[in-house]
Amino acid sequence: MTKHRRVVAIVDDDLRLLESLEDxxxxxxxxxxSFSSAGSLLSSGLSGLDALITDIGMPGMDGFELRDFVKKMRPDLPVFLITGRHEIAEQHNAQDISGCFRKPFDAQVLLAALANALRDREMEGNYET
Incomplete structure (x- = not known):
């Protein structure tokens, strides 16, 4: 039996960071x-995704707007925000988000938070197959 690989969307306008996170x-x-903008993610659709990691500061729809839109469409989808602007992370850290990470962030901490969110989602029975 083949184990289902969890699908994580990454949205960031920094192509180097996008590639690094993908790796x-x-x-x-x-x-x-990987998506270089919120619009490109939304045009491809949200079905089949298990989690979302998005940068906050992007042209067009920013990470907060994307998070809010996604939460309306897929309230069960774990969303992680990343930012290089520390004051934004501190200001919004208490909002309804799965996690907020300041660049540069510890990759292992992000992976652990992602694994925990996916495990919790599965235990709650909100997992799409």
């Missing part, structure tokens, strides 16, 4: 889907 997730056994 990190793939090395941890996830299937990473």
């Amino acid at each position: 990190l997730l793939e090395s941890a056994g996830y299937l990473a889907r």
